[in-house]
Amino acid sequence: MVALQKIELIDNGAGEAFLQLAKTSDRFEQYDNPHAQRIAVIADELALVFHLARHDRGSLQAAALLHDLGEVAMERDYIQAARPLTYEERLDLARHPVIGEREASRVGADRAAQLLVRWHHEWWNGAGYPDALRREEIPLAARILRVADAYAALTDARPFRAAFTEVEASRELADRAGIEFDPAVVNVLLSIEPLPEMASFARVEEEVLSEETAPKQDRGWSLFSSFSK
Numbered sequence: 684m685v686a687l688q689k690i691e692l693i694d695n696g697a698g699e700a701f702l703q704l705a706k707t708s709d710r711f712e713q714y715d716n717p718h719a720q721r722i723a724v725i726a727d728e729l730a731l732v733f734h735l736a737r738h739d740r741g742s743l744q745a746a747a748l749l750h751d752l753g754e755v756a757m758e759r760d761y762i763q764a765a766r767p768l769t770y771e772e773r774l775d776l777a778r779h780p781v782i783g784e785r786e787a788s789r790v791g792a793d794r795a796a797q798l799l800v801r802w803h804h805e806w807w808n809g810a811g812y813p814d815a816l817r818r819e820e821i822p823l824a825a826r827i828l829r830v831a832d833a834y835a836a837l838t839d840a841r842p843f844r845a846a847f848t849e850v851e852a853s854r855e856l857a858d859r860a861g862i863e864f865d866p867a868v869v870n871v872l873l874s875i876e877p878l879p880e881m882a883s884f885a886r887v888e889e890e891v892l893s894e895e896t897a898p899k900q901d902r903g904w905s906l907f908s909s910f911s912k
Contacts, residue, residue, distance in 0.1 A: 692727075692741035697791055701748040704790060708751040713842050716884055718835055723747035724880040725872075726831035732871050733823060738795075743824045745792045746799035750832065752790075753783025753800070777812045780804050795824075803828045806863045818865075826865040830856065830872055833864065838883040846885040849877070 693701060705719035712718065723744045730740045757779050784801035792800075802816060802825040809817030821829075837852040847855065853873055860869040 692737060693745050697745075700790065701745055701792070704752065705748040708749075708755050711755045712751055714839055716839055718839060719748045719751065721835045721839075721880045722750070722828070722831045724878060725835060726827050728875060728878060729827045729831060729868060729871055730824065732875065733827070733868075735824065739824055742793055742795035743799060743828060745796035746787070746803065746824075746828055747831065749787045749790065749792055749796065750783060750800050750803050750828065752786035753779035753781065756782050756786055777804075781813050798822070799825050799828055803832060805829070807860075807865050808862050811863070821865075823865075823868075826868050830864050830868045834872060834881070838881070838885070840884060846883055848885045849881065849883045851885075852883065 702720065705723075706717070709716075709718045726743050726747050727740055730743055735743070754776070757776055780801045780803060784797045787797045787800045788794075799822070801813065802821055805811035805814065805816045805821045805825060806829075807818060807821070807826070809815050834852055834856060837847040837855055838849060840846040856864060856869045857873065860866040
């Protein structure tokens with residue numbers, strides 16, 4: 684499904700290593716489909732519209748592939764307990780972008796990619812983490828990564844909820860533009876020609892149910908949606 688030939692802006696050796704790390708992270712995060720690779724392709728398409736330089740696009744692709752490494756590194760310790768995380772442990776996991784920055788450095792990502800990993804949970808209104816950056820304080824590539832990550836996550840099933848359809852995911856992004864997401868980046872995502880990587884993994888039978896007959900789902904959307912339930 685993912686056009687791997689599009690992941691071509693990273694050195695061949697490093698690119699292959701990052702792809703393998705992405706697959707490991709996806710399995711750990713319980714994605715049945717290539718999550719990080721989808722983000723890399725979607726983010727690069729957005730970067731082209733915003734005329735990011737080639738080397739910046741390469742850093743963005745690397746960050747997309749490596750963005751979940753911090754969660755993997757931190758959750759190893761918690762998983763030993765074999766029980767649901769406490770509220771305090773969920774708050775502690777908000778450190779994962781900082782740990783991810785360190786892990787990205789350890790595996791050889793450039794400094795720009797490391798910082799994009801650090802800032803991929805910053806919010807447009809300043810309510811994100813770890814540095815509470817807001818609006819243009821957040822680099823454009825990080826804002827792109829945030830939107831691409833959210834769209835890819837919404838359109839794939841999670842252990843605590845079903846996948847959103849493309850229409851539902853687009854509506855969620857539009858509703859949170861100006862709060863969590865840069866409105867300009869959301870507008871571009873919603874206006875570009877859909878990519879194969881943007882297709883939802885929602886079941887066909889769920890897509891044809893009307894809003895009146897479809898069972899209501901707990902979407903689990905929150906600041907800590909990556910760790911919910």
